[in-house]
Amino acid sequence: ASGGSLRVRVTAVGEQTALSGIMRLVAAAQASGSRTQALADRAAAILFYVAVASGAITLTYWWFSGDKEHALIRTATVLIIACPHALGLAIPLVIAISTSLGAQNGLLVKDRLALERARNLDMVIFDKTGTLTRGSPAVSGVAAGPGTNENDLLAHAAAVEANSEHPLAKAIVTEAKRRKVSTLQAADFEALPGRGGKALVNGKTIVVGGPRLLTESKVVVPPEVQKWTTAWAADGKTVLYVVAEGRLLGALVVEDEIRPESKEAVTELHQLGIRVAMITGDSKTVADSVARRIGIDEVAAEVLPAEKASAVKRFQAGGKKVAMVGDGVNDAPALATADVGIAIGAGTDVAIESAGIVLVRSDPRDVVGAIKLSRASYRKMIQNLIWATAYNIVAIPVAGGLFVRKGIDLPMSVGAVAMSLSTIIVAANAQLLRRLKLRPRGPVKKRNLSEITTSFYF
Structure with a gap:
């Protein structure tokens, strides 16, 4: 109503707001390195020398064949069609789209390498209190x-x-x-x-x-x-x-x-072929009870705060790739020790700082979303790299006139269109990543009163 008053308490402004923090994380993730990006950069560098060498060979061959005009046209066509535009866009586009898609679904990627490693996980380890449970005892x-x-x-x-x-x-x-x-x-x-x-x-x-x-x-x-x-x-x-x-x-x-979403998260991780473990300071009796209720495979019980990182190392024995999901100060060393550290967004600043991926919502099902995003992003990167590389392998000999005597000739204008078309195909394939469904199907409606557990000091 007009003439009234409103008292507002401002807790953060400018760069201190949550939105600014999310924007910084997204920008940092898009700018961070990637093993696949490094591979694409090396391939593009090699392609540059291949294009120059192919142009020189084409010019020399046709020049001394007596048709100097044709030699210049062939050489120009080779250089046009061999331009590594598609290869240069193959990975950055996927990185930008996957980071944006993750942010839209509550997955903030701080470290691109962490997201890449998530596709090869053998096990996901959950801290119990505040992660698998509501953290409100x-x-x-x-x-x-x-x-x-x-x-x-x-x-x-x-x-x-x-x-x-x-x-x-x-x-x-x-x-x-x-x-x-x-x-x-x-x-x-x-x-x-x-x-x-x-x-x-x-x-x-x-x-x-x-x-x-x-x-x-x-x-x-x-x-x-x-x-x-x-x-x-x-x-x-x-x-x-x-x-x-x-x-x-x-x-x-x-x-x-116990969070009603926890059992669904464990089930979906099993469907992805990933084992699930839990670290807790609870007694073994309590830990085993929780594990049975939600289907956890392995349990490390009665673990002191200082022992969590060591527990993660034990799970890594034999070269296993593991992710640690936690929210507390005591989880920070374990998050840093794991191959992939995943922090619950409602957790402490220390835990979030130690993680490579941050879940905005306190929903363990988002761990499944992060792994799906990792696998889908990698597939798109490889698809784009294969297309861009195969295109150049086929296009350069054709542009150089290798098959002219068999009636296959490539005009310069068609070469320019082909080069642009290859870039468009790579971009379109990257955009298909947006069709990936990461957000959980919805909150679990039923809450079984027996899904109650206890928490112990850690």
Whole structure:
């Protein structure tokens, strides 16, 4: 309505906006090198010398045959028809179109070589939390130990986790707020990578973590808590324990919904002949449960953040070409180690910086799209190279008059048209790449409530 007011908060301007960032990535990808482009450049350089040599041979042959005018016409025809226009456009056109097509479908190519390597992948490795799952865990159960209650347990756990940025920590804090639990103050917080976190709360050392931390602390689990944790573990859920000065206060279970698109992505990767693996800090029980639900072939469980890159190297054993898909700071070394690093667009800046391909949407099916784009682009490049090379192999002898005595002659005007036609064919073939369907067929409508998993510190 007129006369009203509108308050707008500007979070980025100019080159800091997401659109500018996308434009920079696309421009950099189109300008970046390509092995196939290097091959085409070498072929074009060779063709230049072949054209000059063919022109010289043609001129010499017809000149000394006595027909000097015909010699000049033949030589000009050879030089016209041998112009490497088609060869020069064979690869750059495909690169420009594939990069543009990828951007239109939410695939930002930072490194052309990464996209080229994607066509030969043997395996795709997914980080679990935030990639195969929604990355929005929630507390779904609380088991208080003797001498405490659920609210007291949550209050101590939330006090520790209020200082952490981990999704699980946020889930515990959110649950405490939802229950309107009294807030406790914590000091000297310390993150324990792959295990949990600890802090001083009311003068006591409170530790929150998973089974690994419990084993290290050698804390005894009371029967009334054990019955719950055993049931949760049997369901493939991750249990977090709260320990105060060596005594167990209780346990929490945190669940994270599997993305409904994950199973479809795994199925489509299998159809492309690619195996699928998962790296997670979860216990093997939880990891195997997730793997069974969505059809994952191999699992690396209980992997600490610092061990992710090493886990990728193990998957690369035997010369396997692998891609790593992740979204967190802890995934950055693994993304850089993999043959192809793919970052989820909703992930951290560090992960995106380490990847060669960035998925704008947090949809694992876009990994399939990236591989299809890689394979289709390579096919178009090879088709264009074959056409441009074959055209010159056939056209140069004809233009030089090699078959004149057999009644096959090529006028200069026809040679000019043939040269232009070969360029048009290469350009048209590259444009056919736009027919490739990369975007997933649509969101998965059904969400099975059993498709719930848990997340563990990593």
